[in-house]
Amino acid sequence: MQDIELKVREIIAEQAVLAVEDVNPDSTLESLGIDSLGLVESIFAIEETFDIQVPFNANAPTESDFDISSVASITAAIKALIAGQEK
Amino acid sequence: MEQRRVVITGQGTINPLGQSVAQTYDAMREGKCGIGPLEFQDVDRLSIRIGGQIKDYSAEAHFNRQQIALYDRYTQFTLLASREAIAQSGLVFHGALSQRAGVVLGTSGGGMTTLDDNYRTVYEEGKNRVHPFVVPKLMNNAAASHVSMENNLKGPSFTVATACASSNHAMGQAFQMVRSGMSDVMITGGSESMLCFGGIKAWEGLRVMSKSACRPFSADRNGMVQGEGAGVFVFEEYEHARARGAEIIAEIIGFAMTSDAADIVMPSKQGAARAIAGAMTDAQINPEDVCYINAHGTGTTANDKTECAAVADVFGHHANDLMMSSTKSMHGHLIGGTGAVELLACTLALTQGVVAPTIGYTEADPECALDVVPNEARDADVNIALSNAFAFGGLNAVLALRKV
Known part of the structure; x- marks a missing residue:
């Protein structure tokens, strides 16, 4: 879990052009200045890093099961997806 | 000086709703949906599997073997639409008219199916040889060139590529060329055929495509759905059209x-x-x-x-x-x-x-x-x-x- 959260913070930090220390679990993408393109790129990086399929449609970002509201929620969603794959 | 007026004297199309203007009008009147499951190689590797694909289409019904070797699907669609449009206009291009008349078309992907097929050949199948016509088949001006050749159009011809606005930009150019007096007749419109594995895979990445339907303006809309096809028009100077007794469909005014x-x-x-x-x-x-x-x-x-x-x-x-x-x-x-x-x-x-x-x-x-x-x-x-x-x-x- 720790590893996953750190990797998510690294991905988000790279998109936001910030230091990893400046990205906290309760940071929102909006507060870090990540726009819609940055979000799509972050999702792509997450998929590549964790080898998962993220159910994300930019037209309805809040309607998928993948909660992007904060770094912590993204981490939890990734964990759930990985757990789902292992079943 | 009074400005020259520009009218449409011919129109043609092939699209998911029909293979003629009459069929398309009927489908639009009936609110028919031309979107359905995509059918092409490797579609099972896509997460987006719906599109407005032209079904019941056979290139062999319209073109000979040599032509098919040279015409990407987007060019085929363009030629079919242009044949319908020019036939309706009743124009035959020769003499002075032919010297100044041209064709301005929009496309974004050009011969993307050709590109996709040949990348598969060299990358996936590992072959080191491709068909000699790959370049003239895939180039974005191929459709405009073939329309000019088939109709003896010797004036200004080119292709406009502005993604989703390509056709409107192209038709705007044609309109201005006729209005300004550069030509009395221009063939114009646009064509697209990127319903192939690589074409859809690229769009998938952007996360803006719908897996279910295209529902514009509806609160539950969830993205775009791709289609393929062509629309071609004959834009003609008003007095020129009247003088020859042509049927005028509508006027382009701005x-x-x-x-x-x-x-x-x-x-x-x-x-x-x-x-x-x-x-x-x-x-x-x-x-x-x-x-x-x-x-x-x-x-x-x-x-x-x-x-x-x-x-x-x-x-x-x-x-x-x-x-x-x-x-x-x-x-x-x-x-x-x-x-x-x-x-x-x-x-x-x-x-x-x-x-x-x-x-x-x-x-x-x-x-x-x-x-x-x-x-x-x-x-x-x-x-x-x-x-x-x-x-x-x-x-x-x-x-x-x-x-x-």
Whole structure:
């Protein structure tokens, strides 16, 4: 879990052009200045890093099961997806 | 000096709704959906598996073996549409007319199926040899060149590539060339065929495609759906058309293009509004004169609310009185060819008094609170219509047409 959260913070930090220390679990993408393109790129990086399929449609970002509201929620969603794959 | 007038004297199409203008008009009138499961190699590796694909199509029914070796699917569609349009116009190009008449077409992907097939050959199958015609087949000007060759068009011909606005930009160029006196006749429109593995895979990455349907302006819309096909028109100087007794379908009265200069994918209300207002200024009409707008209406969250806001800004109170529908709900988004096929919704409204619907509409969206002609076509006396196209990259092009 720790590893996953750190990797998510690294991905988000790279998109936001910030230091990893400046990205906290309760940071929102909006507060870090990540726009819609940055979000799509972050999702792509997450998929590549964790080898998962993220159910994300930019037209309805809040309607998928993948909660992007904060770094912590993204981490939890990734964990759930990985757990789902292992079943 | 009075400005030269530009009229449409021929139109042709092949698209997911039909393989002629008559079939397309019927489908638009009936609110038919041409979107369905995609069928091509490796479709099982895609997460997006629906599109407006032209079914019941056989290249062999229209072209010989040598032609098929040279014509990508997008070129085939262009030629079929141009044959219908030019036949309707009754024009035969020779002499002085042939010297100045040309063809300006829009496309975004050009011969993408050819590209995809040949990448598969060299990368996946590991072959080191490709067919000698790969380049002349895939190039973005192939369709324009073949239309010029088939019809002896020796004037200005070229291809415009402005993504989703390509056809409108192309038709705007043709309009201005006829209006300015550069030529009495121009063939124009656009074509697209990127329904292949690589074409859809690329779009999938952007996360803006719908897995279920194209539902423009509906609150539950969840993205765009791609289509394929072509629309081609004959633009002719009014007196030239009258002198030879040609049937006049409609008049092109205005055109404007603007650039958002803002974002590579997110649309801008100001850029769209300036293009709409510019087309009306060019046409010397007032907002109250506009009865129908064929919307860009892609079915994405961002486009539809931005487009509605732009229309509300430009038209003020009149925005509530006009109709605006997106026929992409029926034929999908033909990208570089979409403006040309959608211009048919305008000529349908102007010539037959039928406004094509926005199908798949289930739930009102307060951010799209206009009359989007939901689900069923409507009879209306339409005198003036606009056609919007707003491309990725923030390039906007709007045409204005009038009943003749």
